[in-house]
Amino acid sequence: MRAVHKVKDILLLGLHSLSVHKVRSTLTALGIFIGVCGVIAMLAINEGASAEAQRTLRALGSTNIIIMSRKPPQDDSKATGRTRGALNYGLTKRDETRITGGSVPYVRRHATIHQTKKMAYLAGKNLSVSVIATEPLIAEIVRIDVLAGRFITSVDMLRRKPHCVIMAPLARSLFGYENPLGKTVRIGGEPLVVVGMLSRLPQALVGEGAEATDSVIIPRTTGMDRFGELIVEARTGSRTFERVEISRIILQMEEEKDVLAAAPIIRSLLERNHDQEDYDVKVPLELIEQKKKQMFLWNVMLVTIASVSLLVGGIGIMNIMLATVVERTREIGVRRAMGAKQWDIIAQFLVESVTLTTVGGVIGIAAGVCLPWMIQRYLQFPTETSGWTILLPFLMAVTVGLISGIYPAVRAARLDPIAALRHE
Amino acid sequence: MKELVNLEDLWKIYPVGPGVQALKGVNLRITEGEYLAIMGPSGSGKSTMLNLLGCLDRPTRGRYRLGDQDVSTLSDNELSEVRNRRIGFVFQSFNLIQQLTVVENIEVPLFYRGLPRRLRHPRSREMADMVGLGDRLYHKPAELSGGQQQRVALARALVNEPLILLADEPTGNLDTHTSNEIMVLLDELHSRGRTIIMVTHESHVAVHAERAIHMRDGQIESDTDADAENLGRHT
Numbered sequence: 001m002r003a004v005h006k007v008k009d010i011l012l013l014g015l016h017s018l019s020v021h022k023v024r025s026t027l028t029a030l031g032i033f034i035g036v037c038g039v040i041a042m043l044a045i046n047e048g049a050s051a052e053a054q055r056t057l058r059a060l061g062s063t064n065i066i067i068m069s070r071k072p073p074q075d076d077s078k079a080t081g082r083t084r085g086a087l088n089y090g091l092t093k094r095d096e097t098r099i100t101g102g103s104v105p106y107v108r109r110h111a112t113i114h115q116t117k118k119m120a121y122l123a124g125k126n127l128s129v130s131v132i133a134t135e136p137l138i139a140e141i142v143r144i145d146v147l148a149g150r151f152i153t154s155v156d157m158l159r160r161k162p163h164c165v166i167m168a169p170l171a172r173s174l175f176g177y178e179n180p181l182g183k184t185v186r187i188g189g190e191p192l193v194v195v196g197m198l199s200r201l202p203q204a205l206v207g208e209g210a211e212a213t214d215s216v217i218i219p220r221t222t223g224m225d226r227f228g229e230l231i232v233e234a235r236t237g238s239r240t241f242e243r244v245e246i247s248r249i250i251l252q253m254e255e256e257k258d259v260l261a262a263a264p265i266i267r268s269l270l271e272r273n274h275d276q277e278d279y280d281v282k283v284p285l286e287l288i289e290q291k292k293k294q295m296f297l298w299n300v301m302l303v304t305i306a307s308v309s310l311l312v313g314g315i316g317i318m319n320i321m322l323a324t325v326v327e328r329t330r331e332i333g334v335r336r337a338m339g340a341k342q343w344d345i346i347a348q349f350l351v352e353s354v355t356l357t358t359v360g361g362v363i364g365i366a367a368g369v370c371l372p373w374m375i376q377r378y379l380q381f382p383t384e385t386s387g388w389t390i391l392l393p394f395l396m397a398v399t400v401g402l403i404s405g406i407y408p409a410v411r412a413a414r415l416d417p418i419a420a421l422r423h424e
Numbered sequence: 425m426k427e428l429v430n431l432e433d434l435w436k437i438y439p440v441g442p443g444v445q446a447l448k449g450v451n452l453r454i455t456e457g458e459y460l461a462i463m464g465p466s467g468s469g470k471s472t473m474l475n476l477l478g479c480l481d482r483p484t485r486g487r488y489r490l491g492d493q494d495v496s497t498l499s500d501n502e503l504s505e506v507r508n509r510r511i512g513f514v515f516q517s518f519n520l521i522q523q524l525t526v527v528e529n530i531e532v533p534l535f536y537r538g539l540p541r542r543l544r545h546p547r548s549r550e551m552a553d554m555v556g557l558g559d560r561l562y563h564k565p566a567e568l569s570g571g572q573q574q575r576v577a578l579a580r581a582l583v584n585e586p587l588i589l590l591a592d593e594p595t596g597n598l599d600t601h602t603s604n605e606i607m608v609l610l611d612e613l614h615s616r617g618r619t620i621i622m623v624t625h626e627s628h629v630a631v632h633a634e635r636a637i638h639m640r641d642g643q644i645e646s647d648t649d650a651d652a653e654n655l656g657r658h659t
Binding site: 006009016017020330331333334335336337338339340341342343344417418421 | 480
């Protein structure tokens, strides 16, 4: 009971002496405030950026491996043969068989994609679109959100139907506010009937360098029939012809852990059968892990910077507290004469330094939470504030207060009461 | 009468150079209700004596009994407790805490005794009334005259009902008029049975005491009560 009043009283005593020196206390707490606020904000920005990156990667599917054709660096001596002036490169049907035929374990299912650029024509409108020829199975491998109608089916595939599913933004620019379902659009000169509309398409399907928003999905067989494998790219004054059998193979593994086991097998398999780097194996899970590691390193760095700024704040506090002890030597002597134990004096000064950092820390938290919020709101930059990004800087600040307060407080308590009483 | 203070062969040697002998085997007994003045030139050891009596310091050798307790070998914490409960200090320069009000200053010893605020406050007001400052409770020391400040210090010294009141040149910073006021207050306390030990070098102050000892070179040179002591009044 007695100890309880005493703790409370010493707390009030500390607050009282802080309130006597308002400007000094404010400035000292400011150092801690800036430290805490800065760290919380920095961590929030880093967490936000990496969470965003992870979300994007996760959308590719963490159990997936994506193998894509890549145009090899222009080196004619090494280039594989040209047939009728077209450059051949990339994944082949033989690659597909090799990979999915049993040599790579844990493959659950897979789908292939052939992608070309075509012009879409409708009622006088001409738009460049990416035509993605794939299998219905793809919908089970990556997430596809159907807004209206349906996705391509195995019947479309078997019957080689001239059906297509288009992205909502593209439908909007082609059909305006009309319902596109059941309407025919000419793509690359071929009339295709719109059977469905999608609101979202993962980047894995579209590939790099293409916009998901202007994609048209058709059955793989239909694509073969109507457009073949030739990719014609028209530039001003010239045309390049490229022949790619398969643009991308998307493999879905049984479990997440299988991805890391299968990836090296696929890589070595492809390496053996391709004499140039005309493919790329992308493992979202690896990238996620990489991202996480990278984020961790960033966090370590930020926390280190924070420690330095809090250290500077701590030195500031120690400095002020030492000055305070000297200034109040006489008071310490009087208190000792009146019966204060050494511990009472230590507690009194520690309360002051810890209060300074706690107040600085609490205001720092408030500002540190607001700052990322404003960044997100006004700069549209994703931020994420979590429990530990708030708690850690705060605890660090309080620890700094304790540590930097201990030395001056002990020095005050160790003063010889007689000498302290005579101090001028 | 009960014996309050008993110094037996008390030595204080400061470890400076060859060792400065500030007290050389002092013997002194003080009984309850006595009013004692310690006099002597500077360097005579009277300050050391006061520090030892006030339990601010420990003797190098010898024994000091205060009340029923041997305080010559207590730890720092225990000495703090003794100072808190058994000794009241009045200093030449008042030594009030500047940022605290009158009431808060008087409360300081109660605070270190661990008394809760609700008990401290009425007690502290009562003491302020006793020294005639009941209308200055919430003033800061800087707003008071020297005499008023010394009266606050007196109230503070007595708030824990100490065994002895130690006054170190209590009128040293006051003019004649206020000095008298303080001395009257001390006389009054004495008449009510307080044990007072006062260090002074002013003989017109010392005459208020009923007993005076003179110190020189760390020893008691004379004691107005020595004859009585020789007769064995205190043994």
